Amino acid sequence: MTARDGREHTGRSGPTRRQLLFGGAVAGVGAVTAVGADRALEAARATAPDPPAEAPRHGARTVAFHGVHQAGVATAAQAHGTFLGLDLRDDVDRDGLRRLMRILSDDAARLTRGEAALADSEPELAVDPARLTVTFGFGPRFVARAEGVAPAWLKPLPEFTIDRLLPELSDGDLLVQVAADDPLTVAHACRMLLKDARSFTTVRWVQQGFRRAYGTTRPGTTMRNLFGQVDGTVNPEPGTADFDEVVWSTDGWMAGGTSAVVRRIRMTLDTWDELDRSGREQSVGRFLSNGAPLTGTDEHDEPDFEATTPVGFPVIGDFAHVRRARGDGSERIFRRAYNYDDAPTGAEVSSSGLIFVSFQADVDRQFTPMQRRLAELDLLNEWTVPIGSSVFAVPPGCDEGGYVGETLLT
Secondary structure, eight states: OBOTTSOBOOSOOSOOHHHHHHHHHHHHHHHHHHHHHHHHHHHHHHHSOOOOOOOOOGGGOOOOSOSSSOTTSSSOOOSEEEEEEEEEOTTOOHHHHHHHHHHHHHHHHHHHTTOOOTTOSOGGGGSOOSSOEEEEEEOHHHHHHTTOOOOTTOSOOOOOTTOOOOGGGSOOSEEEEEEESOHHHHHHHHHHHHHHHTTTEEEEEEEEEEOSOTTSSOTTOOOBOTTSOBOOTTOOOTTSHHHHHHHOOOSGGGTTOEEEEEEEEEEOHHHHTTSOHHHHHHHHTBOTTTOOBTTOSSTTSOOOTTOBOTTSOBSSOTTOHHHHHHTTSOOOOEEOOEEEEEOOOTTOSOEEEEEEEEEESOIIIIIHHHHHHHHHSOGGGGSEEEEEEEEEEEOOOOOTTOOTTHHHHO
């Protein structure tokens, strides 16, 4: 059929054979391209490095609450610690103490596992325990209310001439030591435990302290106080027979427990700043750089108290803190202190110091003679003032289903 314009028409309105062939070729190229892209993607996936593993969450680490000894004594010290000194209400008797310690122990065990306390209104705050420990200590009135026999050392420390103690920072019937590597964890645990205790106790004092943040220094590094001093070099090593002898009691209801001395020591950093480095090191008896004694090169070198200078003076003076604390070597303690830093007032640059905490089997035999020597002649007394002081009996730990204090209260 010939059109009027002389061009030939097929008489069909659909695609021509040529168009179909061309379209098929294009589609084929597209399919090949897609297959090639898939294979390239698979090859890239096969050769790509694995995604980096998620860093471990330090907040998920736990310390068991139950055991022969309470956690928070031999436990490697956490970055943050809060110390609660509580007074018993007048109507709390032996049965009340038993209920109190059951409640506190149950919630402490939950929180240290990363679980919410029984009546926790903010359970989300409990999921990251960050090595949370809760440690309980009993004051003299607690033991008297429990109708128990108190150890002879469970009493206020003797009066020392250097003390300027404040009643609102001293004594107490119940100590609750809460420590973890995260301050939010500590704050939440304290709130839960104070809610548990409020029907039985009132708050006498609260002290909050800190060390280096988790991961800042190598594990096992001795802490530094705010004077810059290495603090706790001669501590016995947890897990050794030496530690057991220094720290744990073997007597009566206290077997497996220990004693805690809590002293709040204000450091006058503003005047410490006026002392040159040599004077600071002479007052301590150790080099500030690494904590080595002035007669040694390493932190754990034994001090040589017989060494003298070329002109005959002792290298480590009679007034040096390390000499006064050592004595004849028979009085030993385990230090687990924390720094504090309050808001300064007036013209002060700082209002800081040390929450001194020590554990020992017998306060009278191990701590008091040492503190008496320090009070008599320790050059550091020029820049330190004890403003709070308490002594507590730290009972042994408990089994799962039990509670701290059952050796006294059952």
